[in-house]
Amino acid sequence: MKRIRINTPEGKSILLMGGTVRDILPLLPRKGLFIITDTNVRKIYGSIFPPGEVLAIEPGEKSKTLAVAGELCRQMLEAGADRTSFVLGFGGGVVCDVAGLVASIYMRGVRHAFISTTLLSQVDASIGGKTGVNLGEYKNILGTFRQPEFVLCDHEMLSTLSDEEFRSGLGELLKHGAIRDRNLFFDVAAAADRLSSRDPRILGDFIMRAVRIKAGVVKRDPLEKGLRRILNFGHTFGHVLETHYKIPHGMAVAQGMIIAAELSVWKGEMPHSELRLLQVTMEKTGLLTDYRLPAGVVNMMAKDKKSEAGSLNFVLLRMVGKAIVRKIPVTELQAFVSYYNEKQDSG
Amino acid sequence: MKRIRINTPEGKSILLMGGTVRDILPLLPRKGLFIITDTNVRKIYGSIFPPGEVLAIEPGEKSKTLAVAGELCRQMLEAGADRTSFVLGFGGGVVCDVAGLVASIYMRGVRHAFISTTLLSQVDASIGGKTGVNLGEYKNILGTFRQPEFVLCDHEMLSTLSDEEFRSGLGELLKHGAIRDRNLFFDVAAAADRLSSRDPRILGDFIMRAVRIKAGVVKRDPLEKGLRRILNFGHTFGHVLETHYKIPHGMAVAQGMIIAAELSVWKGEMPHSELRLLQVTMEKTGLLTDYRLPAGVVNMMAKDKKSEAGSLNFVLLRMVGKAIVRKIPVTELQAFVSYYNEKQDSG
Numbered sequence: 001m002k003r004i005r006i007n008t009p010e011g012k013s014i015l016l017m018g019g020t021v022r023d024i025l026p027l028l029p030r031k032g033l034f035i036i037t038d039t040n041v042r043k044i045y046g047s048i049f050p051p052g053e054v055l056a057i058e059p060g061e062k063s064k065t066l067a068v069a070g071e072l073c074r075q076m077l078e079a080g081a082d083r084t085s086f087v088l089g090f091g092g093g094v095v096c097d098v099a100g101l102v103a104s105i106y107m108r109g110v111r112h113a114f115i116s117t118t119l120l121s122q123v124d125a126s127i128g129g130k131t132g133v134n135l136g137e138y139k140n141i142l143g144t145f146r147q148p149e150f151v152l153c154d155h156e157m158l159s160t161l162s163d164e165e166f167r168s169g170l171g172e173l174l175k176h177g178a179i180r181d182r183n184l185f186f187d188v189a190a191a192a193d194r195l196s197s198r199d200p201r202i203l204g205d206f207i208m209r210a211v212r213i214k215a216g217v218v219k220r221d222p223l224e225k226g227l228r229r230i231l232n233f234g235h236t237f238g239h240v241l242e243t244h245y246k247i248p249h250g251m252a253v254a255q256g257m258i259i260a261a262e263l264s265v266w267k268g269e270m271p272h273s274e275l276r277l278l279q280v281t282m283e284k285t286g287l288l289t290d291y292r293l294p295a296g297v298v299n300m301m302a303k304d305k306k307s308e309a310g311s312l313n314f315v316l317l318r319m320v321g322k323a324i325v326r327k328i329p330v331t332e333l334q335a336f337v338s339y340y341n342e343k344q345d346s347g
Numbered sequence: 348m349k350r351i352r353i354n355t356p357e358g359k360s361i362l363l364m365g366g367t368v369r370d371i372l373p374l375l376p377r378k379g380l381f382i383i384t385d386t387n388v389r390k391i392y393g394s395i396f397p398p399g400e401v402l403a404i405e406p407g408e409k410s411k412t413l414a415v416a417g418e419l420c421r422q423m424l425e426a427g428a429d430r431t432s433f434v435l436g437f438g439g440g441v442v443c444d445v446a447g448l449v450a451s452i453y454m455r456g457v458r459h460a461f462i463s464t465t466l467l468s469q470v471d472a473s474i475g476g477k478t479g480v481n482l483g484e485y486k487n488i489l490g491t492f493r494q495p496e497f498v499l500c501d502h503e504m505l506s507t508l509s510d511e512e513f514r515s516g517l518g519e520l521l522k523h524g525a526i527r528d529r530n531l532f533f534d535v536a537a538a539a540d541r542l543s544s545r546d547p548r549i550l551g552d553f554i555m556r557a558v559r560i561k562a563g564v565v566k567r568d569p570l571e572k573g574l575r576r577i578l579n580f581g582h583t584f585g586h587v588l589e590t591h592y593k594i595p596h597g598m599a600v601a602q603g604m605i606i607a608a609e610l611s612v613w614k615g616e617m618p619h620s621e622l623r624l625l626q627v628t629m630e631k632t633g634l635l636t637d638y639r640l641p642a643g644v645v646n647m648m649a650k651d652k653k654s655e656a657g658s659l660n661f662v663l664l665r666m667v668g669k670a671i672v673r674k675i676p677v678t679e680l681q682a683f684v685s686y687y688n689e690k691q692d693s694g
Contacts, residue, residue, distance in 0.1 A: 066417040066420075067413075070413040073413075073488065077482055077650055105448075105452075105489045105491060107489075107490075108477065108479070108490045108491055108571075109491065135420060136424075138424060141420065141424060141453070142420055142453065143452060144455055144456065144491070145455055303427070
């Protein structure tokens with residue numbers, strides 16, 4: 001098991017890479033443990049849950065609401081949770097996002113940590129201290145910044161994921177390469193076949209490289225005032241696609257990355273050859289999709305929280321492995337969307 | 348206008364005592380201002396609201412829910428609020444508590460400040476960075492710690508309060524004296540008649556003394572790990588009375604203070620003569636009530652967030668002007684409640 005530390009002024013977090021549930025038992029309190037999970041995860045891993053009160057939500061994005069977070073708090077109060085209680089999120093991205101918010105607001109904040117069961121959450125969602133729920137069709141509008149005390153990433157658990165969930169996680173893995181580590185990006189693509197065997201050692205190596213990138217960025221900008229924005233690469237278009245077509249997060253982000261790369265070329269920030277490389281790689285990893293951008297996409301993006309005062313802070317690429325942030329006016333995005341959709345339509 | 352600064356590792360706050368709305372206009376952004384208020388306050392002060400989007404909730408405790416906070420966030424999103432937006436809570440305790448929570452979770456936190464319109468919120472609720480909503484019948488179970496950038500206390504506004512609201516505020520004013528400043532406590536009682544004229548200079552002087560006490564405590568313990576607990580004097584019994592009898596917060600706290608003082612005598616921490624002084628003072632300020640403690644009070648208190656792992660951290664007095672915190676087991680509290688209610692019944 002390897003340890004990565006994320007120290008920020010707002011709190012410290014230890015990422016435990018490649019450990020097992022047994023390894024983290026000493027880090028949990030003897031009593032007052034509340035395990036927030038979903039009914040799928042409970043079915044698979046319920047037998048190895050540490051001793052505590054289990055609160056299970058419905059799996060999937062529909063559970064990411066303020067009402068579900070409030071209901072979990074109500075159940076905790078009912079079960080006697082107090083300020084000394086400890087919330088353990090045991091699951092994927094949705095579970096971690098909701099459990100983190102619950103721990104942030106229950107009695108103005110209680111201790112919390114995650115056991116991360118999906119590729120998506122091991123490379124991304126459980127790391128970095130962002131919590132969040134959706135507001136209607138807008139993703140992660142409500143939330144907090146709060147570092148989990150630890151995050152356990154047990155790579156053996158990835159064997160139980162469906163192919164779709166696994167591919168979705170590959171999307172976020174590739175994103176980390178695309179914004180900051182060109183080698184990681186192409187290494188993932190080259191290893192695509194071997195990765196699909198879910199070998200925990202091969203996976204562990206790639207996850208570690210991605211998490212080091214994310215941890216490094218979060219340490220330098222925990223509250224997303226600047227640099228951390230690059231982690232949103234692919235997410236602005238991605239969120240719209242995810243909500244509109246009800247596709248998995250990582251798949252939506254993957255297409256969002258390609259669209260953002262198109263935008264980078266359109267803005268003259270990146271040569272077309274790099275866009276081509278990105279597309280080929282997405283194809284190789286089974287992540288190439290061609291959803292059309294829905295009508296009203298720019299208005300939806302403008303309500304996405306990456307927008308600020310009329311313009312959008314957009315993450316673009318200079319090349320595969322190097323992201324930049326540019327303010328782009330809404331009007332210019334309108335023009336780009338028309339161009340992109342016409343291109344899609346003409347095949 | 349006088350300034351009191353509260354600097355904590357989690358944020359800074361400036362309290363502007365005795366200023367007017369005009370004074371704070373330079374502190375607000377030119378656009379992106381969202382004013383959270385209630386329909387009563389809007390009726391009285393709507394004409395002097397700074398330019399911004401106005402979101403009004405129903406007045407009163409029933410608006411302190413997570414659902415109302417979520418609905419305010421939805422309205423903000425609808426109206427185009429983004430990360431650069433600024434939330435101004437304009438009202439009393441309920442408005443400030445809810446607006447603070449909205450500012451804490453909207454897009455993972457936006458800037459916020461308060462204009463405090465009631466005596467209760469000027470001496471207490473708007474100061475110190477606690478935000479919160481209720482969960483069913485339990486008060487302030489959900490919330491955050493987040494310092495408002497500034498709090499304006501315009502004492503002229505107190506002339507529009509009902510007598511009941513005003514007396515409720517006196518309860519919290521007396522509390523600050525009871526826990527930390529014996530002179531303040533007796534000075535308030537001696538000035539009770541003059542105070543009821545709502546003279547802003549006399550009020551301003553007392554509010555300033557109370558706020559200095561609160562600011563000093565909050566600076567030393569912003570997250571309520573220890574010392575800050577004394578600010579909850581009267582609140583553990585008070586919350587139960589407030590919910591059960593639907594009486595104003597400060598009235599409930601006043602009786603809660605007397606009961607906590609009885610408990611202090613019962614535990615041998617304080618002489619009976621001091622309890623008598625407290626009772627006489629409450630009577631003089633129109634705050635003496637004699638509600639019976641409802642059945643199940645101890646269970647309700649145990650779910651209150653001042654409880655920790657089976658015992659309750661209880662704020663007691665050594666004398667008027669000096670508070671201490673003691674852990675008291677639930678069983679002992681049961682015995683005390685029986686004793687207290689029998690005494691009430693026998694008149």
